[in-house]
Amino acid sequence: MLEATFLHLPGATREIEQRLWEAGVLSWHDFLERYQSGTLPFPVRPEWFSLIQQSITHLAKGNVRFFAHLLPPSEHWRLYGPFRSQAVCLDIETTGLTAKDRVTVVGLYHNDRYEAFVDGINLEQLPDTLRCFPILITFNGSDFDIPFLRRVFPHLLLPPVHLDVQALLKRLGIRGSQKVIEERLGFVRKEEVRGMTGVDAVVLWEAYLRGEQRALHRLLEYNREDVSKLKDLMDYAYRELCRQLGWGW
DNA sequence: CTAGAAGCGGCTACAGTGTC
């Protein structure tokens, strides 16, 4: 329901948006009609009219970047609704937690497709692939995944929209690690990777370096599960945040 | 482990509005 968003208009506050909704202005088309008939609940800046017209066009064209610049970052999650097909989930595995540790695997999940980037094989292709997506989804990524990737790729160009599912769930009062939250919400992991943790990922990587191909296979299975469940969590967070705004009309 | 981003509470500054 991005079409019900007015927060991207310069000078618009949450209260203004709320008052528009309460007055029955529930979409951009409502806004244009009511503006022209002079029946908006309060006077608005004239430039809002043209910005709303542009919003309709850019939504139809799938132009995420237009909205990314106008919407406050805390409300970027609203872009997930209409633009989810342009979103990519990301999760990394490393050799540990400290600054001197290395990235071993980066998993991307996009439109039900999993793609892995492995150190020593194809990791260097990650930046070019990542550049294709305007929306990045992570779990605690701003704290962990992104700083790690920046150490490997100092000039990494990130998508204009970054949705941190951990922060979104926290807003909904749901806190904890990804696995704890998954369990709480009833998401079930595949049998073969159930119970595995990040520490196992480190051990598997070391086994792979010793020549065990099966260890890498298993590590990728684990990473795939992490990153695909991340998408499920994002779907959940989006639904609940919409519900919280009363977007069900 | 432990770095560091985000949330949060509390505070100030200020723009916008209303009143006289």
Place this chain on the structure above:
DNA sequence: GACACTGTAGCCGCTTCTAG
């Protein structure tokens, strides 16, 4: 035009918390 009031934005410092 001067002033007071209100709500918001911006900022600071503190706390919280997860990642392999």
